[in-house]
Amino acid sequence: MSFPWANEYKPSHPFMQWMDSRLPLPRFVYNAVGAGYPVPRNINYWWNFGFLALICLGLQIVTGIVLAMHYAANAGIAFDSVEHIMRDVNWGWLMRYAHGNGASAFFVVIYIHIFRGFYFGSYKPPREMVWLLGVAIFLLMMATAFMGYVLPWGQMSFWGAKVITGLFGAIPLVGEPIQQWLLGGFAPDNAALNRFFSLHYLLPFVIVAVVVLHIWALHIPGSTNPTGVEVKTESDTLPFFPYFIAKDGWAALAFLMIYCAVVFFAPNMLGHPDNYIPANSMSTPALIVPEWYFWPFYAILRSFTFDFFFIPAKLMGVLAMFGSILVWFFLPWLDKSPVRSGNYRPLFRKFFWFGLIPSVLLLGYCGGSHAAEPYLMLSQIGSFYYFAHFLIILPIISSIERPDPLPFSITESVLGHDGNAALGAAA
Amino acid sequence: MAQDAGLATPDGAPVNQAGATETGEGVRRRDFINIAAVAAAGVGGLATLVPLISQMAPSADVLAESSTEVDISAIKPGQAIKAMYRKQPLFIRNLTAAEVAAAGKVDVSSLRDPQTLEQRTKEGKANWLITMGVCTHLGCVPLGAGEGEVKGEFGGYFCPCHGSVYDTAARIRKGPAPKNLEVPEYVFNSDTVVKIG
Numbered sequence: 001m002s003f004p005w006a007n008e009y010k011p012s013h014p015f016m017q018w019m020d021s022r023l024p025l026p027r028f029v030y031n032a033v034g035a036g037y038p039v040p041r042n043i044n045y046w047w048n049f050g051f052l053a054l055i056c057l058g059l060q061i062v063t064g065i066v067l068a069m070h071y072a073a074n075a076g077i078a079f080d081s082v083e084h085i086m087r088d089v090n091w092g093w094l095m096r097y098a099h100g101n102g103a104s105a106f107f108v109v110i111y112i113h114i115f116r117g118f119y120f121g122s123y124k125p126p127r128e129m130v131w132l133l134g135v136a137i138f139l140l141m142m143a144t145a146f147m148g149y150v151l152p153w154g155q156m157s158f159w160g161a162k163v164i165t166g167l168f169g170a171i172p173l174v175g176e177p178i179q180q181w182l183l184g185g186f187a188p189d190n191a192a193l194n195r196f197f198s199l200h201y202l203l204p205f206v207i208v209a210v211v212v213l214h215i216w217a218l219h220i221p222g223s224t225n226p227t228g229v230e231v232k233t234e235s236d237t238l239p240f241f242p243y244f245i246a247k248d249g250w251a252a253l254a255f256l257m258i259y260c261a262v263v264f265f266a267p268n269m270l271g272h273p274d275n276y277i278p279a280n281s282m283s284t285p286a287l288i289v290p291e292w293y294f295w296p297f298y299a300i301l302r303s304f305t306f307d308f309f310f311i312p313a314k315l316m317g318v319l320a321m322f323g324s325i326l327v328w329f330f331l332p333w334l335d336k337s338p339v340r341s342g343n344y345r346p347l348f349r350k351f352f353w354f355g356l357i358p359s360v361l362l363l364g365y366c367g368g369s370h371a372a373e374p375y376l377m378l379s380q381i382g383s384f385y386y387f388a389h390f391l392i393i394l395p396i397i398s399s400i401e402r403p404d405p406l407p408f409s410i411t412e413s414v415l416g417h418d419g420n421a422a423l424g425a426a427a
Numbered sequence: 428m429a430q431d432a433g434l435a436t437p438d439g440a441p442v443n444q445a446g447a448t449e450t451g452e453g454v455r456r457r458d459f460i461n462i463a464a465v466a467a468a469g470v471g472g473l474a475t476l477v478p479l480i481s482q483m484a485p486s487a488d489v490l491a492e493s494s495t496e497v498d499i500s501a502i503k504p505g506q507a508i509k510a511m512y513r514k515q516p517l518f519i520r521n522l523t524a525a526e527v528a529a530a531g532k533v534d535v536s537s538l539r540d541p542q543t544l545e546q547r548t549k550e551g552k553a554n555w556l557i558t559m560g561v562c563t564h565l566g567c568v569p570l571g572a573g574e575g576e577v578k579g580e581f582g583g584y585f586c587p588c589h590g591s592v593y594d595t596a597a598r599i600r601k602g603p604a605p606k607n608l609e610v611p612e613y614v615f616n617s618d619t620v621v622k623i624g
């Protein structure tokens with residue numbers, strides 16, 4: 001769907017006309033990401049991150065396919081094959097650093113993209129499906145990144161795999177058989193490494209497919225915008241091409257400059273040195289931590305050190321960790337405020353900036369630290385607030401809050417006046 | 428349209444939506460073919476899932492991991508060794524008399540996973556504590572078996588991953604782990620050789 005004033009595709013070249021009546025792919029592109037797709041004129045830089053996420057996905061697929069040409073998924077030689085990529089393969093070091101840091105960049109971008117949604121209420125009707133598909137993409141990304149991290153078969157790879165597959169062991173009764181089935185053994189070994197590689201290669205393409213659905217669902221109502229007021233007339237929008245292609249291109253260059261600075265000047269900044277030690281099943285590293293982008297969830301996992309009624313601590317930690325993401329699926333129905341944008345929700349805004357953001361940062365900090373006090377207590381406080389924010393605070397504030405007055409239209413919020421506003425008032 | 432084969436029999440008799448001629452003939456025959464085809468495809472599809480799922484379970488060579496024999500004659504009281512069993516670490520520990528006594532003093536009913544040291548060792552060999560070196564929380568190797576490693580506040584093992592503490596009978600005392608360290612099946616072949624598995 002699109003707005004009635006969207007530009008219509010009218011090929012002028014005879015070849016394009018011939019093509020249009022046989023395979024209207026150019027028409028499809030024109031309507032999806034070309035001049036035929038009207039976009040709210042007031043979207044700000046936070047709306048660039050979806051495009052940046054696409055760039056990251058492309059980067060990971062290209063560098064990943066290159067790495068897979070040189071990598072060997074065998075527990076005996078995987079570690080050496082990664083060193084071979086680093087030392088012997090032409091430009092191998094670049095491909096590997098680009099892929100490893102590409103994963104980090106992807107998560108930076110995706111977290112900003114998600115929190116943009118939290119703040120501007122992007123998950124609210126009629127965009128629930130866009131949001132739900134987005135959460136599914138995030139879960140797939142987590143699985144992909146986890147399995148990718150196992151591939152170099154260093155100490156963190158091995159112990160990360162052991163701890164994370166150990167989560168399934170927490171399921172009552174069937175946990176242990178499931179864990180052995182997932183690993184193909186009693187502990188991570190060749191069987192596990194091979195299947196992780198197979199799935200690590202597959203899942204990014206599944207992500208591509210879900211991204212297509214995500215954008216399809218988005219293009220039905222179109223993007224929301226910083227006011228959260230829906231598009232009313234043509235003066236509220238500008239065509240995607242050339243205006244937003246140009247803006248996204250600008251953002252992409254800025255992003256790539258930061259990304260390249262890390263790849264070239266600090267490629268190991270975000271990695272853990274223990275992963276340059278080959279996997280050893282007989283000795284655990286002093287501190288097992290996942291990659292930084294999993295720290296908040298890892299902190300929630302570890303914060304349950306006590307049995308919770310009849311649920312054992314271990315199972316509770318696992319449930320809470322998965323629950324911390326699954327709760328996002330329910331967000332469109334937990335936040336009942338009809339006002340989308342946090343810019344017009346004074347109470348919500350306070351809890352967002354002074355509650356949600358600090359609690360996630362605190363959890364992230366604790367997740368990267370030792371499992372000892374004071375980090376355990378801080379994780380418990382962080383976890384408590386995190387869940388309370390979604391399950392208690394949001395439903396309550398959406399019923400007691402008095403939102404600020406909304407502009408009549410996007411045009412009015414941009415220009416300070418809107419000729420149609422008078423009509424609206426008169427009506 | 429008249430030439431649409433799906434809507435009329437060759438001799439022109441009208442056909443209803445289910446594909447049966449109005450005489451009522453053919454209804455049962457087509458239903459039978461439908462049900463048979465869908466049933467065959469369904470059973471076949473389900474049967475295909477069996478190999479697809481079970482290929483991921485541990486393979487024969489992994490399961491064939493033979494049992495291990497360990498010579499324990501060199502382990503002095505207060506010492507422990509790490510052996511390997513099913514590609515996982517195994518702790519064999521020669522408890523001192525004081526450690527045996529400490530384990531005996533605990534009120535068993537106060538434990539998360541109530542067991543006595545005697546239940547976790549062989550008769551007459553209460554000093555030989557043989558357990559998997561796999562934390563029952565998420566599977567790290569606890570510290571305490573190696574020379575100079577911290578043993579935690581209960582003198583047994585300490586898991587650095589998420590802070591589980593085990594006592595001198597390798598019973599869980601503190602932290603997130605739900606169970607005592609697992610005691611594998613084993614027999615004493617002689618006073619100095621144990622066979623695990």
Ligand code: HEM
Nearest residue numbers: 060061064065067068071096100103145148149151152204
């Ligand atoms: C959603 C997209 C992807 C994410 C988030 C991701 C993430 C990761 C991560 C975190 C690592 C460990 C990096 C390191 O230690 O250097 C890794 C390694 C690897 N990935 Fe990916 N990846 C993605 C897509 C792909 C694709 C599409 C392929 C191949 C078709 C691929 C192939 C590989 C290979 C061969 C390795 C091991 C080599 C190495 O450690 O550098 N990845 N991936």
Ligand code: FES
Nearest residue numbers: 562564565586589
């Ligand atoms: S694995 Fe030992 S405490 Fe978590």
